[in-house]
Amino acid sequence: MLYKFKSKVTSDVIMLEPNGRQLLTIWGRTDEESLRKGILLAADMPAAISAVEEAIAKEEAHRIQAALEAQERGEEAATPEGVSLRQRATPLLDMARRCLTAGKDITWGV
Numbered sequence: 001m002l003y004k005f006k007s008k009v010t011s012d013v014i015m016l017e018p019n020g021r022q023l024l025t026i027w028g029r030t031d032e033e034s035l036r037k038g039i040l041l042a043a044d045m046p047a048a049i050s051a052v053e054e055a056i057a058k059e060e061a062h063r064i065q066a067a068l069e070a071q072e073r074g075e076e077a078a079t080p081e082g083v084s085l086r087q088r089a090t091p092l093l094d095m096a097r098r099c100l101t102a103g104k105d106i107t108w109g110v
Contacts, residue, residue, distance in 0.1 A: 006107050009102045009104045015092070019088045045097075049093060066078070
């Protein structure tokens, strides 16, 4: 399943279901209906952007902490597996910032 995020300001952003669900959860959308389809109003974008930026910072801090702990044990830091939240969220963050500037909403659906 895919999520498609749309706006009147940018091209569509398409994400695999687990990644889209993760970002919607960070935005505070947790009920099944708003996970299937919904709208992020321009007025709500500053909080949504901030929530994603905070989640990215937490993930990066966790990776740095894990590397430091491995170094203290004399081990080589493990290479992070998969794509980071920053990489997955960048297109949607860009969309949200541009929509905020233009005063336009973002809609999504599966």
